[in-house]
Amino acid sequence: MRHLYTWCGILLVVSFSVVGDVSMSRAMKQVGDLHALRQRFGIGTVVCRIFSSSTFFVAVAAMALSFFSLLFSLSWGDVSLVGPAAASLTFIGNAFAAKLFLHERVDRRRWMAAFLVAGGVALLAA
Amino acid sequence: MTFRKYLVLAGVTVFAAAGDSLLSHGMKQVGNISFHNIGSLFLAVSNPWVAFGIVLLLAFFASYMNALSWADLTYVLPASSLGYVLLALVARFALHEQVSPLRWAGIALISGGVGFVAGGPSVTHHSDTGSASSAGDIGAGSGSAGAGPGNQHHVRVATGGKP
Numbered sequence: 001m002r003h004l005y006t007w008c009g010i011l012l013v014v015s016f017s018v019v020g021d022v023s024m025s026r027a028m029k030q031v032g033d034l035h036a037l038r039q040r041f042g043i044g045t046v047v048c049r050i051f052s053s054s055t056f057f058v059a060v061a062a063m064a065l066s067f068f069s070l071l072f073s074l075s076w077g078d079v080s081l082v083g084p085a086a087a088s089l090t091f092i093g094n095a096f097a098a099k100l101f102l103h104e105r106v107d108r109r110r111w112m113a114a115f116l117v118a119g120g121v122a123l124l125a126a
Numbered sequence: 127m128t129f130r131k132y133l134v135l136a137g138v139t140v141f142a143a144a145g146d147s148l149l150s151h152g153m154k155q156v157g158n159i160s161f162h163n164i165g166s167l168f169l170a171v172s173n174p175w176v177a178f179g180i181v182l183l184l185a186f187f188a189s190y191m192n193a194l195s196w197a198d199l200t201y202v203l204p205a206s207s208l209g210y211v212l213l214a215l216v217a218r219f220a221l222h223e224q225v226s227p228l229r230w231a232g233i234a235l236i237s238g239g240v241g242f243v244a245g246g247p248s249v250t251h252h253s254d255t256g257s258a259s260s261a262g263d264i265g266a267g268s269g270s271a272g273a274g275p276g277n278q279h280h281v282r283v284a285t286g287g288k289p
Binding site for chain 2: 028031035081099102104117118119122
């Protein structure tokens with residue numbers, strides 16, 4: 001049962017992380033370069049633009065759910081399993097999601113990077 | 127890429143690694159949480175290690191939002207994975223823990239992956255809103271994603287001098 005709870009938690013972490021990361025990336029691209037915005041209009045405008053984005057709140061909700069799923073998983077499984085397993089799967093999931101939903105040009109270089117990092121993280125847990 | 131942008135990516139890396147470590151330490155003190163007492167997840171926040179971990183993760187969140195405002199998700203995520211390398215190096219050289227050959231291999235793979243994306247452009251697609259034009263629109267979408275310095279130059283031109 002402990003093993004099942006751990007892996008259920010990991011899958012929840014990965015799913016919510018991917019939704020959160022993709023939504024946050026989309027929201028920030030809609031807002032624009034934060035540093036340039038702050039220099040030009042001030043921090044108030046930056047905050048207003050961020051909080052006027054509904055995608056931002058979707059991202060925050062998904063990340064909050066991912067966070068509580070992580071706490072849940074960590075209470076059942078070792079961090080050496082939960083952390084790397086969730087991170088590895090999130091890297092791969094994000095590469096697919098970024099290509100599908102954000103239309104990023106995920107070329108061979110980035111696929112290689114995603115798989116190398118995911119493999120590296122898995123090895124760290126070994 | 128400017129020094130400031132590298133600093134933002136370093137913030138993403140360091141804050142995430144430190145925050146996760148503190149959370150892990152705190153949750154081991156809190157103990158197991160099951161579906162039956164799911165409410166205790168919220169009580170876990172009162173643990174000082176968990177609370178400080180959350181503060182560091184908020185700092186990570188700010189850096190992460192900043193990075194995503196000028197770079198692709200598939201660029202930021204591998205770059206931020208250097209935190210795992212950082213943790214392993216701290217474990218080996220500061221805490222004098224044994225790091226197995228497999229873990230060194232993992233570190234090499236992560237470093238290689240980060241090297242792959244670091245050599246390419248940070249943005250590969252058109253920004254899809256008008257708001258970005260006022261904040262340095264990123265017009266690198268038509269360029270090849272594999273293009274290196276040439277594409278980055280194109281980005282600089284499109285942003286009116288802002289790197």
